[in-house]
Amino acid sequence: MPNRLEHESSPYLLQHANNPVDWFPWGEEALEVARDQQKPIFLSIGYSACHWCHVMEHESFESQEIADYLNAHFVCIKVDREERPDLDQIYMNAVQLLTGHGGWPMSVFLTPELKPFFGGTYWPPTASRGMPGFDQVLRAVIDAWTNRREMAQQQSEILTERLQSIGAGAAESTEIPPGRIGMAVRQMEQSFDERHGGFGQAPKFPHTMNVDLLLRNYVETRNEHSLKIVAITLDKMSRGGIYDHLGGGFARYSVDAKWLVPHFEKMLYDNALLVSNYVDAFRLTKFPRYAQVVRETCDYILRDMTDELGGFHSTEDADSEGEEGKFYVWEPHEIHQLLGDETIAQRFCYVYDVTESGNFEGHSILNLKQPLAQFAEELQTSEEELAEEMANGRQVLFNARYDRVRPGKDDKILASWNGLMIEALAKAGAALGEPRYLAAATQAAKFVLEKMTDANGRLLHTYRHGKAKLPAYLDDYSYLASAMFALYEATFDATWLDECHRLMQVAIEHFYDQEEGGFFYTADDHEALIARNKDFYDNSIPSGNGMAALVLAKLGKLIGDNELLRLAEATVVAGADVLQKHPLAAGQLLIAYDFLQNPGKQVVLAVESDDPSLPAIVGQLHSQYLPRTLLAVQVGDTQPSGLLQSLLEGKKPQAGEPTIYACENFQCQAPVSAASYLSS
Template identity: 40%
Template sequence: MPLSAANLLSEETSPYLRQHKDNPVHWRAWSTEALAEAQALDRPILLSVGYAACHWCHVMAHESFEDDGVAAVMNRLFVNIKVDREERPDIDQIYMAALNATGEQGGWPLTMFLTPDAKPFWGGTYFPKLPRYGRPGFVQVLESVHRAWRDKRGELARSADALTDHVSARLAGGPASTTIDPTQLATLAAGVQDMIDRQRGGLRGAPKFPNAPFMRVLWQYWLTSGNREHRDSVLLSLREMLKGGIYDHVGGGLSRYSTDADWLVPHFEKMLYDNAQLLQSLGWAYAATKDELFGVRIKETVGWLLREMRVDGGGFASSLDADSEGEEGLFYTWDRSEIESILGESSTRFLSIYGLAAPDGWEGKPVLHIEADDLTPVISAEFVSARQKLFHARAGRIRPGRDDKVLADWNGLTIAALAGVGRLLDRPDWIAAAAAAYRFVIGSSDDAGRLPHSILDDRRLYPAMSSDYAAMINASITLFEATSEASYIATARNFADKLETWYTDQSGHGYYLSASDSADLLMRIRGDVDEAVPSATAQIIEALTRLAVLTGDLDLQSKAWAAAEAASGRAAQLAYGQAGIVYAAALALDPWKLVTVDAPGSRAFACVADAASDPRRVDIRLTAGDKTSAPALPGGIVPDIARPGAWLCRGNGCLPVITEPAELRSALIQP
């Protein structure tokens, strides 16, 4: 049945798509029906990919998609399909790879032109309505693409075939090796280290992103090698981020990236995944250094997360917009006069530590950041009080919009981070919040027990991505470590079974991003490439490795190892884009397991383990005298769980039983 000549986005699950429901453009969501329409009409597809918190997506929408004249051209010449990249990362990755293969810089909004059978032939990112910034106007682009399609269709079709083959070879390729190279982590860490900005942390140049996959590689290599230079690069990057305008000094939480090289002026959208990974990194940094700045930033960021990102039922929303009242950053920025009015005489002291900056090219109000090198006053009661006054004053402003959809993979990252820092700082309320979000996600499964990828009110988007299952396996394990509740392990095993049923590559070379019954894709891809979060493949290797270590399941260990071997081979030539795989393969090479047994009523060993967060380690906490089976340890060791003690295992071997908490503390001290 043909689709109606109208905008069809009003009933979609994505808030981003629904932002466009009143456009005069005849938008369709990505579907088999929309693709069939393009073939029936023999028209090319205009594919527009973005997300709710994307500033330039809003700009292009206001300039072009809300304009009747531009919409008329789009409707006449193309089948117009709108995609939320957060809801359909598989589609986004395919067409972003196609754009990159043409030599263009990627970004959002992604604007791609496809043949009626969905093969890409040309594209770009943001196009202004009228020619400027050295870019053609959007109507010019539309008409030029139409003329090329009309006059050079055969040539475009051949180009589309070649581009599709190239993307398929890159994103869906087979293994290039059958062994994990133990030097891969060292080589990549050395390369990343060479790119570090020695003054400001992060990678040199602008824009500056947190780049969690690279920071994880540096941290892991420090743990493996003892090279403190790599650790210090991560600590420097965290401290400078937490001083800069990219961090919200009044309300907590990190913006997506800084437009400059000094972490000063961000794009102000706040993404759930960035802050989940920030919490994880801060947990590791605090455990290693006990630097109180990291502890304070953990508490502030968790406070923001629980206050501003929880939806009804306990899950976490995807993002907060950069814009409010039509202006980027307006909610977060300050004039000096506002601060002086709110803080009164104490403003002088406050502004001796904090600065307000409006560098060249920034059109908004100044951005609050820390200028002082001595950060001790920042965590003092005096400055906490000042920030609270600013927070209450800011609460009266019009807030940025929130994208309320709950993504299973981003929530899995957040649950694991929240439970981890809850253990570290002895905050059972944070662990309880993580458990509530976990119940929210798994409670949204369908009748067959399959997870959705996206949840919004009573809407669900099935099937999930493999990254959703991987992230929720890791969340399950971290919640088990924090609570010792066996149900989390049973659920993790069920998720691993779902991965095997719906996502495995039958040749034994790993897993795909999309389920085998996803019927609307040009190709099936593996999900090897990192974005702001580690790739789906990286998360799967980590999840299966940790679950195998925890349970002693040799079949799971074999599957994790096979996936790591194949992925390591594929990553050999593209390590910088697949840092997550290198990190996860290093975990598979050198997994750690800790079993602690405390006397009834005591947490002596458990407290030592909680305070020594280490990404290599999986922990099991027991109480002496409990009626439970002894956990499986490498080398056939059977721990005596009838009395207090600790067993620390690395790879295939274990240390002798540790009988004193102080001895365990020494064993867990990082290099």
Template identity: 40%
Template structure:
């Protein structure tokens, strides 16, 4: 066992028995590098990463290669999900040096933490134009030993060039013409055959879909609806257990990269809920129901939070780790579980063919058309039960503050739209865990595991996502405690992350100083810290009516508004915010009067029909801490709804029909 045996990260624990003498990221590792005059081998990955496992088995578990590493380098292993700040700055270096990035990421550093060589996966023998990992170690070691001055000069030059090339936020306030241009770019990039954007590999465009649903025009709704349907019917979606895989390796959504990430499912849960609210799609409703069931069944931790991911790999029938082994089927396997009649029917319904759509004659499961519901329910239950007997993928059970925040935000929306108080309780439990455990000494920590908080500090996305979640809970529960927590987190955002301009840095002002301070306004697999902060500030302003928060959201959005016009796929949440702001979409709905079925019906109606970004609060009126309820009176003692914009309200109504009519206009 090496030093990683003391780690709280499941990814680092996967490497605790390597013969490599790993350090965790920290001063001790770099002090050892200076004292021994060795360069640092930095390896960054995450627990569900297939190619991280491959390189570990091929190289880091090899005693001979490990001996070379231990003799000539100080080896540092980083969980990118635990330390996204470290990952961000060295990914920038890797992309600059190689033209691409990915994980596992392999970077060689000076003892002063400056990068001088980088790559991603390296095989044990030369192939596909990549050197063998052992050859690379020898070459880098020789360069450090024999051409030290060149290496140090190169490292200094790389750092200087990266500082000059720092991500430009492309400032500019988004106007109506910019919206039109962004929508035109999305239409041009839309795949008319398979839906989604671009070609293979194809990722769930969660943030762009939210923008399209808010825009609500015919083209926008069609692109969003077709993409949601294609993802939900294809192999990307787990047709038996619910939940989405990370991405599709092909353009047609047939074969996923099988890891399941909490953040993808949080964001897609929100988009599917929004899609159902706009279109009433039965498929969207089914996906929401099944995905929440999967989250609660497989991802909820004993402490009430939600785990980070499920691995892509699991043991196959011969006990060997193989990507997707848990999820794929052959026609023979279907018949063995279901019998010949149902097995043949299921193979046709799920696109399981003799040749296979994946590897080794196996197929992913697709549900391209709606089958007979009773027969499908019976078949699905039988297959799911049989699948539970297979070796399960590993679970990274750490709780990540930002990812749980995005999930709570989506889960509260789903709970209120579909009238599921049990989902609301799960959302509250997760948010309460993060507040109780991750909030230490007035600051937010990034991760916890099994009830023990980690040492990594929270970054901008953690604070913003948790503030967004707390605001949603405050409105749904009419709870001033959550309102106060949201305010506290947003005050932290302004104090710790402000860039002395209009935008925000991704790390706090007193965080560890890396060779660059991360500040990336682009949405990638998750919303950027900036766009998350904009959404949190905007929603809090809607709930409280305090204009200062909306004004700060405006300034932050304008710090990167050029991205919306030039690259809307990578600024989806900023585009969604611009649509809401320019179209005046969000409203506030106050429902006042005695609790009971009549008030519940008005509240449920409001949640199902309000546009995105809106808030709904219910109470007796004049509730402490909720300005929206102040001075609102129930008419004739009956529960009454007030539809407001900027806290200016229309005439109060007492029937669901009148409320729907006001919300539709």
């Protein structure tokens, strides 16, 4: 018989609906049972693409013996961390305080008052691999709850006080010493892997905020080493097995230092953030490979991760047919059979590292050990000819792969992650002159604003199969507002700027801390939990405060709103402790700080309404990497109104020619022709 999870919409929760464990979703029913029966709560948090979550489910939650013990002694609650990042934040902090590390599946034991007293991550069903068995853990917890409850409750009180202190994020100092970005860059230089790119050793994650910081630092300082770090990292990632050479898109991370063997799950947010990195790097360097990666990754999102209504799905699993990576790996005989021509097949296997012994559990993950130009030299052919041959081969393999059993997909649509992808597609469409990407970004933005907004104009966090639910978090507002700003700069449709402003006004009203500065993760009318967090640290996604501060700074500078700039500065100051002690752990906040500290430019292009050169001029502006420049367009005699009135007022084409008006550091320069501005 299915348990209570059968009525949920989350694919992750539905995966557990037929477990013999008597799972509850998080909600009042479960919490009331725990209070009434004075049972401890077993809280299990994971997500659908998590490999070890699947392992623990199969080993423990499908075990009748373990389920019987859980059902008899605990109120068992299963949570999708992607639906409830607020709960995940709080209880992950608890697990890290208890064990010194964290991860998923997350397993936490709570008092009926929701206060944690013990926790961990994955445990095998019985003792093995140097770990205690889950059966032992459960019995030890119940022994403590039965025989030493006062001690367990005391532990929970101490932990809860610590969690509340962490969550408040109160700064010991509001001073931000100069040189924070330089300090972060030096830390990156120290941890940079000169041979393989990236930072640190295995496992290796894409540190997208680091790349963003380095690109900005290069523009400011012309520090060639910053650009070298970016180039090596982006090159090695896009040639490694972490990149899907057939279908586009990046896996979550690499288990080794050289980006070869990925954890094969694909997350929407990683691909969004990486598209933004490669777009910016292409704008700066004009390297064609970066544009190719952008196109292939955006095409993957449009082809495989886009809902029929326009929103973007969340994740693809690592596993298919019960095996990690099975969908993605190859053997030489398959390639020879598919490509037919013996010489071409041999060359393809050589270039993409497909061997009899394999590079992953007897199979081969496609990867490029060196640039294609070097392969062409070795094979005594031109790079263009080899590139065409490899592209044809990849297309044949891609078509054949479509007949395989695909990994499972979590098709829920999250407002926050959609915001990241909308922004990435808007940037890609503008930089590459690709209308398809702008159209997809626009459609997704309309979808979220129409289908994931309640009657009061408040965002909802998640949508699946016709139903939107759960009050939105700070990430939803700040990421989506940033996406609206990017859409304005890509299309110059002021509607998107209005939406950006509206979203940030809601965030200020319901999330902003008027006493200490900065934004809470949850709204003032959110469900009461044991702590209310402010996040300044980045995780795999940017911190909500860092993103909010940057959007406020951009919006404030573009429309000349000093109150928005004050709030942006106060948000950065609220994270001063983090920027003092661990600047590299708060890259997004550091980016906002950098944007506020530097004058930047506001550039207005004024053109006649019928000027045929407008698309070409806009295309040139969009092709440049200008991280501190804000763009606007005034077309014809249209009277500027609303947010842009003060910026656009009186700006007209001079002598009928497209004209640039540039303002910097509260001073406006004399208007110049667009042609001379773009050639300077």
